Amino acid sequence: xxxxxxxxNDILFMLRGAGVTLLLTFWAVLGGxxxxxxxxxxxxxxxxxxxxxLGTLLDVFRxxxxxxxxxxxxxxxxxxxxxxxxxxxACLVLAVYASAxxxxxxxxxxxxxxxxxxxxxxxxxxxxxxxxxxxxFPIALRVGLPSWMNLALGLMKDSALVLWLGIIELLRSSxxxxxxxxxxxxxxxxxxxxxxxxxxxxxxxxxxxxxxWQVHD
Amino acid sequence: MLAGCIVTIEVAVLSIIIGIAFGVLLALARMGxxxxxxxxxxxxxEVARNTPALFQIYLxxxxxxxxxxxxxxxxALLAGITFNNAGYLAETFRGGLRAxxxxxxxxxxxxxxxxxxxxxxxxxxxxxxxxYYPITxxxxxxxxxxxxxxTVGLDSDLAGVTxxxxxxxxRTFEYFSVAxxxxxxxxxxxxxxARLLAFRLFRY
Amino acid sequence: xxxxxxxHKSFGLLEVIKGVTMNVARGEVVSVxxxxxxxxxxxxxxxxxxxxxxxxxxxxxxxxxxxxxTDLNKLRTKIGIVFQxxxxxxxxxxxxNVMLAPRKVLGKSRQDAEAVAxxxxxxxxxxxxxxxxxxxxxxGQQQRMAIARALAMSxxxxxxxxxxxxxxxxxxxxxxDTLRLLSSEGMTMIVVTHEIRFARDVxxxxxxxxxxxxxxxxxxxxxxxxPRQPETMAFLxxxx
Ligand SMILES: Nc1ncnc2c1ncn2[C@@H]1O[C@H](COP(=O)(O)OP(=O)(O)O)[C@@H](O)[C@H]1O
Ligand SMILES: [Mg+2]
Numbered sequence: 110x111x112x113x114x115x116x117x118n119d120i121l122f123m124l125r126g127a128g129v130t131l132l133l134t135f136w137a138v139l140g141g142x143x144x145x146x147x148x149x150x151x152x153x154x155x156x157x158x159x160x161x162x163l164g165t166l167l168d169v170f171r172x173x174x175x176x177x178x179x180x181x182x183x184x185x186x187x188x189x190x191x192x193x194x195x196x197x198x199a200c201l202v203l204a205v206y207a208s209a210x211x212x213x214x215x216x217x218x219x220x221x222x223x224x225x226x227x228x229x230x231x232x233x234x235x236x237x238x239x240x241x242x243x244x245x246f247p248i249a250l251r252v253g254l255p256s257w258m259n260l261a262l263g264l265m266k267d268s269a270l271v272l273w274l275g276i277i278e279l280l281r282s283s284x285x286x287x288x289x290x291x292x293x294x295x296x297x298x299x300x301x302x303x304x305x306x307x308x309x310x311x312x313x314x315x316x317x318x319x320x321x322w323q324v325h326d
Numbered sequence: 327m328l329a330g331c332i333v334t335i336e337v338a339v340l341s342i343i344i345g346i347a348f349g350v351l352l353a354l355a356r357m358g359x360x361x362x363x364x365x366x367x368x369x370x371x372e373v374a375r376n377t378p379a380l381f382q383i384y385l386x387x388x389x390x391x392x393x394x395x396x397x398x399x400x401x402a403l404l405a406g407i408t409f410n411n412a413g414y415l416a417e418t419f420r421g422g423l424r425a426x427x428x429x430x431x432x433x434x435x436x437x438x439x440x441x442x443x444x445x446x447x448x449x450x451x452x453x454x455x456x457x458y459y460p461i462t463x464x465x466x467x468x469x470x471x472x473x474x475x476x477t478v479g480l481d482s483d484l485a486g487v488t489x490x491x492x493x494x495x496x497r498t499f500e501y502f503s504v505a506x507x508x509x510x511x512x513x514x515x516x517x518x519x520a521r522l523l524a525f526r527l528f529r530y
Numbered sequence: 531x532x533x534x535x536x537x538h539k540s541f542g543l544l545e546v547i548k549g550v551t552m553n554v555a556r557g558e559v560v561s562v563x564x565x566x567x568x569x570x571x572x573x574x575x576x577x578x579x580x581x582x583x584x585x586x587x588x589x590x591x592x593x594x595x596x597x598x599x600t601d602l603n604k605l606r607t608k609i610g611i612v613f614q615x616x617x618x619x620x621x622x623x624x625x626x627n628v629m630l631a632p633r634k635v636l637g638k639s640r641q642d643a644e645a646v647a648x649x650x651x652x653x654x655x656x657x658x659x660x661x662x663x664x665x666x667x668x669x670g671q672q673q674r675m676a677i678a679r680a681l682a683m684s685x686x687x688x689x690x691x692x693x694x695x696x697x698x699x700x701x702x703x704x705x706x707d708t709l710r711l712l713s714s715e716g717m718t719m720i721v722v723t724h725e726i727r728f729a730r731d732v733x734x735x736x737x738x739x740x741x742x743x744x745x746x747x748x749x750x751x752x753x754x755x756x757p758r759q760p761e762t763m764a765f766l767x768x769x770x
Pocket of ligand 2: 567570571572691692
């Protein structure tokens, strides 16, 4: 058996894959957050059936495997006559998927602000909008930020699934290197280390925020 | 495809049950004395939480393979998801144990209970209550993770069966739409079952 | 002047206020006493429009509180309200807590708002806590901050809802002293309280609430000193 060792080029190739992973994560987090904040606001401040319907719809994205969503979207794009790159499809699916989780984070954080605090704000004559922007948002941000960071990390990890669409992100790139070198364990170790190096510091930062702000309030 | 659903539920439920067992051990090891076990627990938990689930499944399938330990794609999927579940649940248990104030056990001791009784009769029931919701959450995630079996060539679970049909007919959108609906139903049914059980368990 | 005219208020099917009529003149201090759940808090929230009412009328300086055309935010600047739970804004320092409404609602400049805030905080004895976050304050200090926050709007009326109930006994005194100071300065106040001695010493009139109605109202020496109604006697006995 010929045992080609891993070359610097292979590592570079995998790092480029990691770049794709980060890029996917960036778009997913950006799109998911924008949508999630809008939806979450709606869910938290406008009760009634539209909010309920939106909640049910978004729940679907949290109850169907992401891989299935990716496959469906890829199959659907040509049917709808859209000539999209796999990367675009992947970003869109990930963003919508992210928004489903982000909506609940935003909603939960807003609802976590005690009603009595909001009452106090209104009793001082603050308008509904002032109450929302000056009191509710800053408090909700502290509540929600750790979950939001977890979501971002989750997306980074979930983005590995887009390898099914043939996008060469970190995990797919390591698979390719495995095929060449026949060293699955070593290559996967390297890939795992890269994931870990991205994720672990941010996860720790999230925990840090959580504890720091709890003491603060 | 319904048979695929059964396999999917099987993997999800098994991975949760084994994951709970390992999760408890990991939590205890991590909270206990600093020895080699606490180190292993730390490593397990951090890897499980900081790398993709798909990566963990790959590690079980391809990685173990290179050590001469060839396992079926079913086992690899089960092992990967269980590994993942255990890592997340361990942190849930750790948080749950910390959320129950030490005064509880002191109160139990002051009533003449032994430490064991205090844990079993006072701490454990509260702990189960605290961690129940996160466990059901993790179970739904496990259901979703089973679809990853596709990437290691598993063809007996819901995603796998769907893919088999798909390869034969190339009617991707139709088949995977059905699969999506079935996954949704599986998730909702399991959740409803968990709620029902909670209703019976937590009457107080 | 606050005029409450035959006000009824329900939460769903539960009628909480069953026809309350009461006037509070400028400079007057009215204490409201009564058992828990008798509707005291609800009445205060109706007075500044935080809760709608089902029938009757509330007028503040001739403005009908629940009229459609009433600008509630403007009205509320006239009426300070402080709750049992002080509801500090946790993300703002003590000074910022007090400055917030004057800036946002009255449109004051930063300097003006700060000047007023510092003055009010000094008034309630918190001059040395300006840059501190509320979590670092004791309950009594937080409650005094909440009072300063309401005072910073220069209100004509203050509604105080059991402001000492959630405090440790040794902290009650400092808050009551603050209220005494306010009343001596001629502030018009409705004070819901369980501190019977305070009610007797400070108020011009005392109203005893029972099951959504004013059961007895009059000068403190009458309502507290020699109550006529058996329910009033029973209540006083239970809290003294
Ligand atoms: N937002 C609300 N929704 C429904 N019921 C309420 C609400 N607020 C108060 N109540 C009910 O109204 C009654 C009077 O409450 P409250 O005014 O707080 O009494 P008090 O302040 O005298 O203790 C109580 O029975 C309480 O349960
Ligand atoms: Mg009350």
